[in-house]
Structure formats: C-alpha cells, structure tokens
Amino acid sequence: MTDITEQATAAASGAAATEKFRAKQRAEATDVDTKRVDTLVTELLTAAHDIIRRHKVTYAEYDALKSWLMQVGEDGEWPLFLDVWLEHVVEEVANENREGSKGTIEGPYYVPDSPRLPAEATLPMRDNEAGTPLLFQGQARSVDGTPLAGATVEMWHADDDGFYSQFAPNLPTWNLRGTVVADDKGNFKIHTVQPAPYQIPTDGSCGKLIAAAGWHAWRPAHLHLKVSAPGHQLITTQLYFQGGAHVADDIASAVKPELILDPVPVTDGAGREVTYDFVLDKA
Template sequence: MTSTDQSPTARGSGTSATQAFRASRQEHTTGAVSAERVSSVVGRILSGVHDAIRAEKVTYDEFQAAKQWLIDLGEGGEWPLFLDVFVEHVVEDVAAETQQGTKGSILGPYYLPGQQQLPSVASLPARPDEKGTPLVFAGQVRDTDGNPVAGAELDIWHADSEGYYSGFAPHLPDGNLRGVVVTDGQGRFEISTVQPAPYQIPTDGPTGQLIEAAGWHPWRPAHLHLIVRAPGHRPITTQLYFEGGEWLDSDIAQATKPELVLTPVEQGDGRLRSEYDFVLERG
C-alpha cells in the first residue's frame, strides 16, 4: 500500500470497520451466553495475562504504558483492527476443527455487507481506468458429496492494485471491487477483476505503535476475500492468496494456509486466470 494523502487512517479504518461490524452483528445476533461460559472463558484469558506478567516480571511502568495503550486503542476505534489482525486467526482455527469442506480463514476488518448481486459470469464493479493485471477467477461450488450447488453466493471483495479497499480509502467509489456473485445451475462462476496488491495495515495509530515497538512488519500478502454461502449449507469465510506473493510466509495476521494459495496462469492476452472450487457442508 503506497503512502499518500488518500491513504486510509487507522482511526478512519477503525470507524468504518466498527460500523460494518455493528451492522453485521445486528443481522446475525446469537443467543445469550451463560454466566458459566463467560466465567470460564474470561477467567482463562485473565489467567493467561497473569501468567505472562509473572513470567516476564512486568513492571509498574510497563503496566501503566499498557493501560494507556489500551485506552488509546479504544479511543481510536481500533479494536476491530487489532482483534482481526492478532486474534481472529486462532478463533478461526478452533472453528475449523468442526468444519468439513473448504478451508476457512479470517474475515478481517474490511468486509462490507449489502453489495451488488451479480450473475455467475460477471465483472466486479470497478473504475473505468482501474489499474492492475486483469484476473479471471473461476470455479465451482459443490457439496461434500460432490453435487453442484446451484444459486450459491460468493460474496467477494479485495484490495485494488495499490492495496486500498473501497469503503475504507476515501478516494475509491463505494462498492469498488466488491460484489455478490450467484452461481449457475451447475454451481459454476467466472469473475473478472484485477489482481490485488499486498497492503500494510494502517500504522498511524496504537496498533501501528505496537507493531513498531515490537519490531514486527505490518504487511499482509495479496489476497481475495470470500464468504461462500447457500441455503441449507454452512457458510465458509476464507481468503485466497497467490503463489510467490510477497509476505506469503510472514503474514502479520497469520492467516495464510497452503490449501488457500492460487497458481495464476497466463492466458496470452495479458490476463491471468485462477481456478478454485469450493466445497460446502450441509448444516
């Protein structure tokens, strides 16, 4: 992601991510959690924090610095960014233990619901002068028995060729490189778009301060985001990466998996083509 005056700030990204999360949360509200479950999970988290403090001999100065950082993280609206980058991949690993079919990955902070619905063969909405290498992404959605899933939805979104996401970078039009593609009667789809670029998460706020203080890098490899869903099937949230891509082996979000790496093929007309089939379990 190139640094320009158009770059999304951590605060702006945090605000957008928080609004999108709240909207999505209202649509997918779950039942109340029992006091026993809250006590068990929160108690285990606090126990881990206590163990780290004792093992690392954390000082009062370090404790006060951590307290200030947590306050700044909340005031800056960066909780979605921090949790999605550093925590979500473990939650997804746990969820995967009971899932069959396509490997999942993290949702990330840049999902926006309610995008334009598109036919099985479609181009993602883009600017007339959209830069980047043309990419055709095609495949089929099947169930775990190998049957095609007609009318499945592929909710797809990705960064542009400079690493920016619409809805989070002020210079991009709403809905750019986002859409919901509906498979045909054989569960097939073919999506024309551009190859996304790697990007760095916003570093001008508390999350960036932590990354710098720890000596880590803030980069994510180029990827396509997808939620694949169909009535009567368990939805899959995943990300697809590109073979040989930068940061593939050192993703700051630790979300890459070998099963999710595409191998684009040159088509001889300046386009790349990648194929990937999705498998949904019934549920």
C-alpha cells in the same frame, strides 16, 4: 501513489470497521451463557496474571499498556487488533471439523449486501482500474460432489494501492466488491484485477505496537470470499498468490497451503486466470 494514499488514516479506517461491526452485532445479538463467560474471562485473566509474575512487569510497563489499551479504543482499532492477531485461532477452532474447503479469517473490511451479479461478471471498478486483470473461476459443490446451483460467491479485495472501498476515501462505494450468483451447475467466472500486498494501518495504536515489537505490518495480496448455498455451511476464506510477498510471514497468520493460488496467463488476451472450486459442508 494516489491521493487516497495521502488521506487514508488508521483512525478513519478504524472508525468504519468499528461501526460496521457494531451494526453486525446489533443484527446478530444472542443470549450470553454466564458460565461460559465466567470460564473464558477467568482463564484469560489468570493467563495475564501469570505473564505479569513470570516477567516481573514493572509499573512503567503496566502504565504503558494501560495507555495503549485506552488509545486502541480511541482510535477505533479494536476490530483491526482482534482480527489481525486473534481471529485466525478462533477460525481454526470453529472450523476444525469441516470436510470441505478450507476457510480463514474474515478480517475487518467485509461489507454485506454487495451488488448481485450473474454467473459470469466483472466486479464493479473504476475506468482503467490499476492492476493485472484476473479471471477467477470455478464451481461450488457439496461434499458429496453435487453441484450447488445458484450458490452465491461474495468477493471483495483491496485495489492496486492496497485500499478497500468504504474504508479509504475517494473510492466508489462498491469498488471491487460483488456477490456473484453461480449458474445451474454451480459454475462462476469473476473478472477483476489482482490485488496488491498492503500494510495494515500503522499511524494508530496498532502501528505503535508493531513498531515497539519490531514486527512488520504487511499482509500478502489476497482475495476475500464468502461462499454459501441453501442447506450448506457458509465458507469464509482468503486466497493468496504463489510466490507473493509476505505469503510466508503474513502478520495476520491467516495463510494456509490450501489457500494459495497459482494463476497462469490467459490463453487469449491480457492478464491471468485461475480455477478454484469450493466444496461446502452440509448444514
């Protein structure tokens, strides 16, 4: 492993994720429906009360929970905790009526405004970036089959050590992040490297929960994407790799059968390639 492995910490990653989420919330602030808040919070507390009664939770267990919740905040790991264990259900409910491509969770490591690139492009990366070269190509079109000229395909993913730029030290700011603009037929070709599976940070409070529950901390290798076009709904998704480690037991429960890729060797040169189209619902 590189020096990044030795220096990356849950606290640093959590602080970065927290700050980026707060910036997003400031930009997207909306009015709060008090009746909706009352309903959701009351039902959440009622469910917690039921768990306490059914399992006869002791004061020692309650104090351990209180201490752990406080530590989650101090570690800045609420974005990680919520995105790993709750977001997949929110995404499922939010997109249950879509007719087009399947989506899944965004996760805590998205950064907006990545460099804009032409329809065929290579993601920003270091010289001799480790990992198997990967050509990811396809077309963006509407549910009625119309090609979506100029659709934007944002991609970001971990490197071969499992780290994301802007969330681990010593990585270039936009390493393996870019926004590709499709051509007039909605086609795109993105040259990158295949990412590696990785553990979510385990040296913080989420790691303590994982250890205490006897769970594993692994996410399968995946590509993150956001695909958008005027007049259409944004699709946020992750794409996984056939036969990859932890595809069947992703800690974030975000894998769906429709999101599994099966790349093949490129016909001329090194690496692998795969074609995957995005079908967007009308707004």
